[in-house]
Amino acid sequence: MCGIVGIVGHSHVNQAIYDALTVLQHRGQDAAGIVTCDGDRLFLRKDNGMVRDVFRNRHMRRLVGNMGIGHVRYPTAGSSSSAEAQPFYVNSPYGITLAHNGNLTNSEALAEHIFRADLRHINTTSDSEVLLNVFAHELQLRGKLQPEPDDIFDAVAAVHRRVEGAYAVVAMITGYGILAFRDPHGIRPVCFGKKDTEQGPEYMVASESVALSSLGFHLERDLEPGEAVYITADGQMHTRQCADNPQLSPCIFEHVYLARPDSIMDDISVYKARLRMGEKLAEKVEREWPDHDIDVVIPIPDTSRTSALQMANRLNVKYREGFIKNRYIGRTFIMPGQQMRRKSVRQKLNAIELEFSGKNVLLVDDSIVRGTTCHEIIQMAREAGARKVYFASAAPAVQFPNVYGIDMPAADELIAHDRSVEEVCRIIGADRLIYQDLEDLVSACKEGNSRITEFDCSVFNGVYLAGNIDQDYLQNLEQRRNDLAKSAREQARALAENEVIDLHNSN
Ligand SMILES: O=P(O)(O)OC[C@H]1O[C@H](OP(=O)(O)OP(=O)(O)O)[C@H](O)[C@@H]1O
Numbered sequence: 001m002c003g004i005v006g007i008v009g010h011s012h013v014n015q016a017i018y019d020a021l022t023v024l025q026h027r028g029q030d031a032a033g034i035v036t037c038d039g040d041r042l043f044l045r046k047d048n049g050m051v052r053d054v055f056r057n058r059h060m061r062r063l064v065g066n067m068g069i070g071h072v073r074y075p076t077a078g079s080s081s082s083a084e085a086q087p088f089y090v091n092s093p094y095g096i097t098l099a100h101n102g103n104l105t106n107s108e109a110l111a112e113h114i115f116r117a118d119l120r121h122i123n124t125t126s127d128s129e130v131l132l133n134v135f136a137h138e139l140q141l142r143g144k145l146q147p148e149p150d151d152i153f154d155a156v157a158a159v160h161r162r163v164e165g166a167y168a169v170v171a172m173i174t175g176y177g178i179l180a181f182r183d184p185h186g187i188r189p190v191c192f193g194k195k196d197t198e199q200g201p202e203y204m205v206a207s208e209s210v211a212l213s214s215l216g217f218h219l220e221r222d223l224e225p226g227e228a229v230y231i232t233a234d235g236q237m238h239t240r241q242c243a244d245n246p247q248l249s250p251c252i253f254e255h256v257y258l259a260r261p262d263s264i265m266d267d268i269s270v271y272k273a274r275l276r277m278g279e280k281l282a283e284k285v286e287r288e289w290p291d292h293d294i295d296v297v298i299p300i301p302d303t304s305r306t307s308a309l310q311m312a313n314r315l316n317v318k319y320r321e322g323f324i325k326n327r328y329i330g331r332t333f334i335m336p337g338q339q340m341r342r343k344s345v346r347q348k349l350n351a352i353e354l355e356f357s358g359k360n361v362l363l364v365d366d367s368i369v370r371g372t373t374c375h376e377i378i379q380m381a382r383e384a385g386a387r388k389v390y391f392a393s394a395a396p397a398v399q400f401p402n403v404y405g406i407d408m409p410a411a412d413e414l415i416a417h418d419r420s421v422e423e424v425c426r427i428i429g430a431d432r433l434i435y436q437d438l439e440d441l442v443s444a445c446k447e448g449n450s451r452i453t454e455f456d457c458s459v460f461n462g463v464y465l466a467g468n469i470d471q472d473y474l475q476n477l478e479q480r481r482n483d484l485a486k487s488a489r490e491q492a493r494a495l496a497e498n499e500v501i502d503l504h505n506s507n
């Protein structure tokens, strides 16, 4: 996941985009960028770091113009070099900038084809730069001095035919308008909304509705899978379905962990979905462990709070905030590198001993992925004097890699891969481990919108709906992007980054 935003307004949009990016910060902590357009000029600032660190006053002052797009990045392809921070820019046709959430599964083949057939040069290892160039090429083919909405939509339709994987995209055509589109499976989210002002309506697109509501925009709706919305610089909105066979199968992990609870995604309240996850998990405990001896339910802050609370209610057991989170440390799961993640769990969470001492505690987390958090937390609960430490996960066991925009490329790094529940329980050091059943997770989400017939549940069931994902693909991905390979690459890059050349392209 990453966070994307685009605004067409009646006054400078820099501050609004900045504010939206801070609201979407939970979707990417590695890099941030904003590009604005004033007349026919673009102004871009992007770098590694959190939003508050990347944009200083001197940058904000220069980001002038009434339309712009922004991005917060959590890398899933290429490297974490600042050269791969987004938005990306290509000068022809018109000058297009683009920000992408998701992950392309055929980007290598596309990059090769772009070079050989389309005569375009890709300067980084980012899949998003490939996506931008495919779109730019397809738009160039229309050969118009001034693109009409249908030219733009035709180019998006061609993108859908060439590109595989997951992509929610916002792009800006210099001087003309802002475009957003969603892949034909709608795996990653993107919605749009409107704000009425005295000068007329302003439009905004964003990964999550929380960005719209916090800026006073009214959520119109999510983009349909395969659909595109184009808002011209003078405030005309156009939409078109650009895919031949759209089939909504949104990523269920958004509801488990990625999204903020105060977002509505594909008409599902993330908050309510998490409440229902807690309820269903409680039902499973009642079913399979009717004579349980749980004294207290304790969430692992932040994300599991909602489901843990409802689980405690349903079990009729006390709910206590036994761990306090240091609010200045970001999300650990989306940090690059296992060493950093492990250290952060201890820095981030601290136990209140009196809530543990002599008690049988049920710790609840939204998910167990690499097992970093639960392993540390269970030890901390024991050090705080717990008698028994049980552990429950509001999601089923994460057993398969993700190829659609969550950086879990290596099956071996997933604690539940090829292991039974008992084995995982032993490794994390719990006295009992309970996972949500997949059908319960699906129905917890589906209850919010029964029109969704299918979710992307690939991390739980290994079924990959988009792209041609086979064992070869997964093996290759694992070799390129496992933690070891990434850290070797990042070390080499850190050394080289001291000598950035003018054309910034270090990996
Ligand atoms: O098994 P793991 O590999 O540790 O991954 C799962 C954990 O990581 C996430 O927390 P994170 O700290 O990223 O964010 P949060 O504060 O939103 O819960 C998630 O909520 C789990 O707690």
Ligand SMILES: NC(=O)CC[C@H](N)C(=O)O
Pocket (backbone or CB within 6 Å): 001, 002, 073, 074, 075, 076, 077, 078, 084, 100, 101, 102, 103, 104, 126, 127, 128, 405, 406
């Ligand atoms: N998490 C994402 O959506 C990442 C977008 C893109 N694949 C990148 O690595 O920059």
Ligand SMILES: [Mg+2]
Pocket (backbone or CB within 6 Å): 300, 301, 302, 303, 304, 365, 366, 373
């Ligand atoms: Mg967590």
